[in-house]
Amino acid sequence: MPHAGPWLGSVALASATIAAVILLHFLLRRPPLDLRTKLMLLLGLGVFPTITAATSTVAGMEATTHREFCGSCHTMDDHFGNATNPDAQSLAARHTRNPFFGEESCYVCHADYGMYGYALTKMGGMKHVYYYYLGGYRSMTKEEARREVHIAKPYDNANCRQCHTTTAHVWRSVPDHQASAAQLASNRMSCASPGCHGYAHPFSKGPDGLGAAASASGHPAAEHAP
């Protein structure tokens, strides 16, 4: 947990343990329900569980940004394997090796950086969970997943520009960048287009390189891959 740190999980576990000890003491020793016991129960049922809930929620949210979390569904095995392969040269693999991305390379690239980006990203993640458990992804083979699972909407170049600002002299001095600056700014062209810097996950594209099989399947999550 690079942001919250492992101590947050420890706090959650410690407060849960303290609360459990208080509750088990009440359940097993059965002390009289006097003021002291009520105050202890207030700690065991109110204060410590609140600390546990708050810290475990933050720790849980942090856990959902980890690459291992994204790779825990088998449909992401190829993406995870490629990203963590030290010999791979895909855009995803090269960025994963960058210490800035660390253990959160999936999240850093795919997060929504808008005003409500964090909440929207998490809501998008819930859609993934829905598709996995109720939308048929769970029963897919890896080959089927490669064909049918694609990014839900065209990748936003703003995510690339979180680091590559496109304002530096080196970037502007590239003729292709100059020629396509307007298209890049309006997302009509992806930085990760073939022939530019993409694909980010080239193995996941169909023979035509556009994920056409996915678009033809009509699945709501399979619209277009940049």
Add this chain to the structure above:
Amino acid sequence: MSIRERFRNTLLSRLRRHSVISLARLACWVALVGLATMAASILNPAPLIVIFAMSVGQVIGIVAFLCFLLSILVDVMRGTDHSPDAPGPAQRLRESSSPRDVADST
């Protein structure tokens, strides 16, 4: 008083007498389930466990706390019909009442 009314009164009386302790114990068991859920999400942050802990686990915790608050509310509202093991004035009152009530309460 008919058998039905007597049964109802007895039932209500027992409920009122035991509801505080029962609610408090219920709150404890429910809270233990919620705490276990949240702890599991820390120890094994798999997608379903984390989502379950952050949604259902927290609802379970809130239900437990509401049960506890309800038990306190019932304890306050029922006045002299005290909880079976309440100390102080309630205990003196209980001792002065019938032995059957005391036996019921233990």
